[in-house]
Amino acid sequence: MSRIAQAAMSILAAGPVAASDIGRLLARQGVTKARDPGAAVRRALRDDSRVLHLHDGRLARVDQALSGIALTTRVTREARERGVLHLDGDLAPLGPLGLDAVDLPDRAAAGDLVVVRVEDGASARVSVAVMGAGAGARAADEAELAEAVAARLARTNAGLAAATSIARLAPLFVAVSAARPDAFRVPGRPLTEALREAGWEVHLGWVGGRGTAWASVTEEEVAALEADVAQLLAAERALDAARAQDRVVTLVRRHLPERAPEARRRLARVLARAGRHEHGLAVLTAAMRFRDPEDSYEAALLAVRSGDAVRARRWVNEGLALAPEEGELAACLEDLASDLDAQAALVAARESLHLPGARHDLVMRYARAIVAPRRSYLVEALVDEAFAELEYRDAARLMEAMAGAGDAGVDACHACAAVLPEALATVARSVVEGTAPRRAWVEGLVDAMPVRAWATHRDAAPDQQQLLIVVGKELRRCSGLVVLRDFLSMGGAVKDAFFLPDLVEARLAREVFAPMAELGVPSHPTSLRGAVAALRDGLELTDERGWEMPSSARQNVRERIDRWVLGRLPA
Incomplete structure (x- = not known):
């Protein structure tokens, strides 16, 4: 933050001030020597999301404008089940605080009105309580907000049909609450009710006229959230990604129900990636009343990864009973069932050897x-x-x-x-x-031999590259060798490599390629010989560095690479 911006933010802590007044004060203090101090302040704060430019020319701090406000909303059954209120609709103005949701008090029941009060905007500290007495009167505040909406939409989309005119609710609300220190500080009726009475509709964090076609807005919101999930996963912030994906589930369940099943399964995968396997399984089992075999398949995979073969086998059987017999999903479930049976046979065989x-x-x-x-x-x-x-x-x-x-x-x-x-x-x-x-x-x-290869593009993840070399096996199964080359700290050496369990190619697509694409690093087909050459080069660098691959503690990976890839490359 520049010196001018830092000093201006301190001045704005007391309330809205004109940029020219801030500039004169900073000039007297020696913070700026610009010929136009007000313009210098405006430039310093132009792209600062913590600052709001009011219509009367004053500047306001968003956290100061939100401190003390009290918003009410009605608890839905879904919110009660999840124990949280997402910040949209009545609570959309709280978005600038950086919160995704607020926790519901235990005593709040579905249908109750609750008050969410911002105790301190700077620290984003809020309180939530069930509304006791009736809502207070704040007709003037509501009227001012409705006027701000009307003015904003008229200015933004002049000449367009009313149904195409939408704007973010939060900035409009913050402008009203910043202009008057008493605005919306008393609990009243939910904002959606007040704006509906004035002729406006609220959808997620947006406001528009009656009859607005909200479907495309929902699609954009979901797409933005899904992009956030991918970025958070790529940054290895799986728990934050799970929170964002939970928001996706909530949105699509309300507004795009046909996309809810896949969003729910992705949430389960992200939770498992965050180490919350049981939570992920709970998400799936709660949906099994819908009798979707994809949920059974996903639950079986999570159970396998957590070492629970008994539950995995049960869910595989349930999925097979529901899935179309000739489809891809049935083939995946049958292959998974076969693998579980083979693993059980392996345990018995090991015992007999001794x-x-x-x-x-x-x-x-x-x-x-x-x-x-x-x-x-x-x-x-x-x-x-x-x-x-x-x-x-x-x-x-x-x-x-x-x-x-x-x-x-x-x-x-x-x-x-x-x-x-x-x-x-x-x-x-x-x-x-x-x-x-x-x-x-x-x-x-x-007869095993390498047959195909995939690789991630370096432009998607410049610091590393992932190779997948597929070894053809029996009954159209394949064994995938995953290779991670590190270009950031190891100059392209193989940092780690491991073989996946044998599986049919449909499972490879679902269980390997799809999750990589979700992380924002999709794999693309590449030359088999080129991939093997890259593997050789990487292993030579690994040996030069004396690096021991972590996977070597679990499998004799170097021997297996020589056995199935380097020693079996077709002529």
Whole structure:
């Protein structure tokens, strides 16, 4: 803030003052030496959102103009359920305080009139109380506000139809409350009622004539809020983003009900991103009375991410019962159900690997355990675990024995050939030479190779780039390698990389690409070879820096990159 602006704001704390008077005072104090001190003040405060330019030429501080005002509104059932009042309609004038909503007192019931009083505009401190006695008389204040609306709309849209004339209510209200220190300081009837009586309609934070087509205004408000959500998510302010998205839900539920379901699901995702998984699930479960399978799918995903396989499976089943059988959603739900079943099989298989028993039992148990999960990425995990502690000789003998243990043993050896280091992979290939895997989820390991790639544009996020290299697997599933290159502090080195669980491409679009687009960093198809070359370059820089990728604590990501991407690139 400039010295002139700072000094002017101090003067305006006492109330509205003409710019020329402020300029003369600042000139006497030596703050400005401009030939026209008043003009210097106007320039200093021209774009300052904390200052209002009144129609009589005076300047006023917005926080000073709002201090002490008392606005009333009626509590809706939705507001009571949420426990907050959003600042639109009757409360739109409070928007300049920087608040999104105010909390309702516990004793306020749906249908009650409540008074929201600004105790201190500078600190945006407000109080909310249920109105006791009847509303006070403030006919002069209401008339002045209605006149200000009429003058503003006549000036803004002269010659246009009345239905196209709208203006923000807050600046008009603040101008009235700033001009007279007693205006709107006594609780009265809701502003929407007073303005309706004068021939005006209030919608969200806008005022216009009767018959105004408000739909486009709502669309613009929602679009602006959704942009805010994306910016807040990109800035990793997930809780603030959730508050903004909650506002979106409220708006569309009232005015664009066809968009409410998706807005609600996005709110659940944002809450989960903020660490509020149960709150996000509560948003979805409260809407399940509408029997929308998309809600069941979203709830199942949140449950999976919070480690609750039981509830996830229940919601998957509910979604499958509601979704059209041949649609994309059904395919996603079926794939998720298959993955949950495979995860359960993985747990049982891990337990069987550690049971005591004779050698023959051990061989059969290893063979059956390795191929038990019906997803190739889980078979890979079991092969890694089963052979992690074995010496080369013991591992080779085990594979030779498994090759004679029926089709499960043969498929287990094919999986070993695809997963284990080259020395052991050679042994595995030799003992099953001339055979082919019978299980699709083993074939997915044998035939896996990179097939496509996506990348974010550097102009969307100049400091970093995200690559997604897709490895084709069984039954049209794919495994996505997510790579984050850091150009800000690491010169393009790979800061982190990890493989996603195998999933069908429809889930990839929903669960990976759509959330990235919500963050404002959409991915676009790119050259597979170019993406792999960028990965190689980034990994070389990572090695030069001696950087350990955080994901390495959870998965052997470098080995898997060599195994499925760098070592399988098609000719």
